[in-house]
Amino acid sequence: MQPGSEASRRIARINSHLHPPVSQMEETSLLRRANCRSKGGASGFKVAILGAAGGIGQPLALLMKMNPLVSVLHLYDVVNAPGVTADISHMNTGAVVRGFLGQPQLEDALAGMDLVVIPAGVPRKPGMTRDDLFNINAGIVKTLCEGIVKCCPKAVVNLISNPVNSTVPIAAEVFKKAGTYDSKRLLGVTMLDVVRANTFVVDETLQSLSSSSAEVLGIDPRDVNVPVVGGHAGVTILPLLSQVNPPCSFTPEEISYLTDRIQNGGTEVVEAKAGAGSATLSMAYAAAKFADACLRGLRGDAGVVECSFVASQVTELPFFASKVRLGRCGVEEVLPLGPLNEFERARLEKAKKELAVSIQKGVSFIRK
Ligand SMILES: NC(=O)c1ccc[n+]([C@@H]2O[C@H](COP(=O)([O-])OP(=O)(O)OC[C@H]3O[C@@H](n4cnc5c(N)ncnc54)[C@H](O)[C@@H]3O)[C@@H](O)[C@H]2O)c1
């Protein structure tokens, strides 16, 4: 290709969108605004995915590109962001996609975002707990949240990176330190626990147990809703099987089996992947569902309720996962747990003990 030819100028233009030099920032952001209006429409939201080239990031980027509520989609990673961006950008859906590679482009990736979804960080290998990821992922989450402070302090943040029970407190502390903390806008993503619970209640109960819960036979798992409260690791994951909707009853053996399977769903995938990571596809599905719920809330839809790990007064702990009502500012209301049976009350006490330690570990990481 001849330097200075029309083809080389076109490629230079495409590259400048993928890696906008700082000197072109103003011009580029005008271009972005123009693109947003022409393609996404005035009502679309601007969404950034941080860790977009990863196992979760890539399918999540695909699903967000398909979401009609998204007008601009920013894909940021420290590796491979241009390739993923080029690929996703060929999908003929409305959202304008832009790629951002490496720390120097983090601020451009975040500028003006309404929703920031964070699946950046290392996943587990067999034999590890989520807490074993703390040493690496805590620093990653801290850095990304410092970027949010600077560039989009009013964005709603969906935090996926593990250990969620500690990374959400880390994010809160970063925001508090900067004076930008709004507890309504920080949500730990525990949706995969709900997705698993809904699936296992319909599937596993009927397949592997001689079930007295035949009421659920033939029900689409998408129509089942199991609230999952507490946190997102082992015993802190507490499905409230007494509150399944549509209502259905389980034997004590079924409750114990289902609770253990839901609590160990992540480990089941980690072991099946045998060293190649943890849940990515089901997580991308869950994250896309949760992000969509947040966007519908931001749009002003009524009655959007999902479970999430948020700042909470539902228990004595400063953070707790429970049903939350989503609205124009993020979390509009943290809903109470509702009536728990004896089994759930006992499991709740266990969950709170472990959660308290994980939350404090996250807080201390920033305050130290
Ligand atoms: N909340 C949940 O329910 C849930 C479910 C599954 C996985 N996870 C967690 O999500 C995280 C990601 O999992 P994965 O399978 O996608 O891992 P992955 O290794 O496949 O992808 C992670 C991506 O993050 C990127 N990354 C690393 N440091 C970064 C930084 N500083 N800035 C931006 N990007 C960075 C990597 O380059 C990589 O592309 C893990 O911590 C995992 O435990 C959480």
Ligand SMILES: O=C(O)C[C@H](O)C(=O)O
């Ligand atoms: O189990 C993991 O490490 C990943 C994730 O938290 C999950 O629940 O699948």
